[in-house]
Amino acid sequence: MTYFPAVLLFALFASTVFGITQRETPVRMFRYGLYCFSLFVGSAIVLSWLMWLIAR
Amino acid sequence: MATEEIKNAAAGSGAPTGAQATPYGGFVYMPLIAGWLVPGAGHFLLGKWVRGSLLAASVLGMFATGLAMHGEIGSEIHNILDILGLAGGLGSGLLYMVARVAGWGAAQAQTTVADWGTRFIWVAGLLNVIAAVDAHNLRTGRKS
Numbered sequence: 001m002t003y004f005p006a007v008l009l010f011a012l013f014a015s016t017v018f019g020i021t022q023r024e025t026p027v028r029m030f031r032y033g034l035y036c037f038s039l040f041v042g043s044a045i046v047l048s049w050l051m052w053l054i055a056r
Numbered sequence: 057m058a059t060e061e062i063k064n065a066a067a068g069s070g071a072p073t074g075a076q077a078t079p080y081g082g083f084v085y086m087p088l089i090a091g092w093l094v095p096g097a098g099h100f101l102l103g104k105w106v107r108g109s110l111l112a113a114s115v116l117g118m119f120a121t122g123l124a125m126h127g128e129i130g131s132e133i134h135n136i137l138d139i140l141g142l143a144g145g146l147g148s149g150l151l152y153m154v155a156r157v158a159g160w161g162a163a164q165a166q167t168t169v170a171d172w173g174t175r176f177i178w179v180a181g182l183l184n185v186i187a188a189v190d191a192h193n194l195r196t197g198r199k200s
Contacts, residue, residue, distance in 0.1 A: 001125060006172055010179070013118040017183040020107050021190040024200055 011040035078197040087195045091188030093149040098191025111187040118180035119151055122161070127173025129161030141174070147181025 019033025080087075080102055091098025096112025099105075123129075129152070133139055145152045155161060165171045193199040 001169055006121075006125075006169075009121055010118070010176065013114040013121075014179065014183060016110055016114040017186055020111055021186050 007041060007044045011037050011044075015040060078195065080195050084195060085192065087191035088188050091191040092147070092184065095148070095151065095184050095187065098188050099194070102191060102194050104191075104194065111190075115148065115180050115184045115187065116151070118176050118183060119148055119155075122173040122176030122180060123155070125173025125176065126162045126165070126167070126170040127175070127177045128163070128165050128170070129177060130156040130159075130163070141178050144178035144181045147183075147185040148177075149184065151184075152177075152181060 015033045015037035018036045019029040019031075023029045023032045087098035087101050089098075090101055094112075095115035096108035099108030099111060128141075129145065133142060148155075161173075161177070162170055165174050190199065
């Protein structure tokens with residue numbers, strides 16, 4: 001498994017648990033889960049580019 | 057009016073302050089313990105089948121992915137981080153114990169991917185603890 005699929009799987013599982021446990025209604029759970037997922041994946045992409053720039 | 061009813065219900069049941077009356081009976085810590093031992097079981101006990109299934113799928117998925125990546129289970133404890141890792145793994149309850157007894161996973165992470173797998177196993181345990189506490193909050197009425 002490469003890094004990006006691992007990030008996607010990690011984000012999916014963690015966001016599902018965060019969404020269900022941190023909000024009360026199904027719609028808000030879904031929205032919060034989606035928010036967490038995008039933050040996980042987005043921050044991984046941003047940090048990866050930052051590390052690439054630093055390494056140059 | 058509604059506030060008084062909630063206060064009376066909380067006082068009568070001996071529930072913590074701020075808790076609402078709940079339709080659930082039985083031992084108050086049972087969802088917490090069941091949820092820790094078996095992912096999703098705390099929510100199943102409370103009749104929250106969809107939430108329980110999604111939580112179980114997430115925790116089991118995270119744990120299984122960690123195993124598939126040859127993450128460590130049952131490594132020896134050398135420093136404080138290893139103790140934290142053990143605590144994280146134990147959060148998966150029976151899953152971690154069965155995996156340890158059955159000898160699943162690697163004794164030592166040999167590759168970078170295996171190191172990620174170890175983290176997946178730790179985080180699966182931590183997510184399971186969050187889910188078990190959520191089941192307890194549902195049981196006590198702190199959450200609906």
